Amino acid sequence: MKLIDISKPLTNSIAVWPGDTPFSYEVEVTKKQSGSVNIGKVTMSTHTGTHIDSPFHFDDNGKRVKDLNLSIYIGPARVIDVSEFTSIGAEELQGYDLGNESRLLLKTDSSTNPEVFPSNIPYLQSNIGPFLKEKGIELIGVDVPSVDPLDSKSLDAHHALSSNGVHILENIVLTDVEPGCYELIALPLPIQEADGSPVRAILRNLEGV
Numbered sequence: 001m002k003l004i005d006i007s008k009p010l011t012n013s014i015a016v017w018p019g020d021t022p023f024s025y026e027v028e029v030t031k032k033q034s035g036s037v038n039i040g041k042v043t044m045s046t047h048t049g050t051h052i053d054s055p056f057h058f059d060d061n062g063k064r065v066k067d068l069n070l071s072i073y074i075g076p077a078r079v080i081d082v083s084e085f086t087s088i089g090a091e092e093l094q095g096y097d098l099g100n101e102s103r104l105l106l107k108t109d110s111s112t113n114p115e116v117f118p119s120n121i122p123y124l125q126s127n128i129g130p131f132l133k134e135k136g137i138e139l140i141g142v143d144v145p146s147v148d149p150l151d152s153k154s155l156d157a158h159h160a161l162s163s164n165g166v167h168i169l170e171n172i173v174l175t176d177v178e179p180g181c182y183e184l185i186a187l188p189l190p191i192q193e194a195d196g197s198p199v200r201a202i203l204r205n206l207e208g209v
């Protein structure tokens with residue numbers, strides 16, 4: 001069965017949120033030094049590359065990674081093309097057949113160079129929270145670094161999604177993905193207390209092509 005990797009490669013030159021911890025992977029101890037093995041060391045923000053947000057990211061009393069239900073991150077997902085919009089809310093989604101998958105991935109096609117942080121991104125309107133809940137959607141994925149405008153402090157979309165039971169997956173790569181129905185797997189690492197986690201996100205073709 002064909003797998004489509006929708007994760008951003010984590011390289012030392014990957015763009016990070018302005019001011020956030022740069023990503024770094026290095027061999028901290030070489031095989032020569034240890035006499036047996038190379039040992040790597042990773043330094044990163046939990047919001048670098050393809051990742052999930054846990055509600056603690058934007059709510060001090062919100063769920064941590066350990067509190068998340070893993071079954072949200074595995075299962076049928078629909079990909080739709082919303083590249084014509086600068087912001088996406090209930091009205092913009094009205095015309096789409098969202099099927100009965102409980103995961104929705106939005107292809108905005110706005111992400112380009114992985115080494116440059118975007119200056120402007122399409123964002124989600126807060127009325128998308130109740131709208132998605134009504135449609136039975138429990139996870140939203142976007143191909144941009146945030147579901148809110150980059151300069152937002154109130155993070156209205158994050159809060160509206162979370163309070164309606166919609167989990168957030170950010171910075172996926174949908175460039176080579178056709179709209180349609182897939183199986184999504186995007187599991188957070190078990191960083192118990194975390195406000196988010198990098199994920200290896202993949203889509204599996206349900207048709208078995």
Ligand SMILES: Nc1ccccc1C(=O)C[C@H](N)C(=O)O
Pocket residue numbers: 017020045047053057145146147148170
């Ligand atoms: N890393 C940051 C550093 C400073 C301020 C915001 C962020 C974010 O990550 C926000 C974004 N809405 C996110 O959920 O990934």
Ligand SMILES: [Zn+2]
Pocket residue numbers: 046047051052053145170196
């Ligand atoms: Zn995030």
Ligand SMILES: [Zn+2]
Pocket residue numbers: 053145146147158168170
């Ligand atoms: Zn976020």
